[in-house]
Amino acid sequence: MQTTTTSKLEKCRRFAQITALTLVLAALGIPYAQAQGMMGTHQGMMGRQAGVVPHHAPKALSQYGCSSCHAVDSSRVGPAFAWVAWKYRDEYQASARISAFIEQGGTSTWGGVMPELNVPPAQAHRIARWILSLPPAAPPNGSEQGTP
Secondary structure: OHHHHHHHHHHHHHHHHHHHHHHHHHHHOOOHHHHHHHHOOOEOHHHOEOOOOOOOOOOHHHHOOHHHOEOOOOEOOOOOHHHHHHHOOOOOOHHHHHHHHHHHOEEEOOOEEEOOOOOOHHHHHHHHHHHHHOOOOOOHHHHHHOOO
8 A cells, every 4th residue: 555655646746847847848938849859869758768669659759758658558657558549449539639638738537647748739639640549458447537
């Protein structure tokens, strides 16, 4: 029980740091993608090592540091892309909903906050379509109630 509480607390701290960093970058007028470049191509948000980006994924996945918090089939900080595909597999407006969340960020019931990364609508739509093209996988422990 202690490990689970500690893990959740650590995730909350990381999300707070990510959100704070995003706000500072926005106040300075620095696009997130430019900041990623300043930190080095393999560094993710808050200096986290970026995960492996599949070769068939949109370039925007690397450009906006998505793999710093997400992986295809396992949780990092945010939900696995395959879990999101599973959650929205039968939803009529799935692509639009996921795309809007990618563009705007926000509070997620997966257990955290996705920062606003200033992803242009066209790129957000490409990422959303790619996520939905993945083989869907049910998340463990009934965590499928989350927002993208």
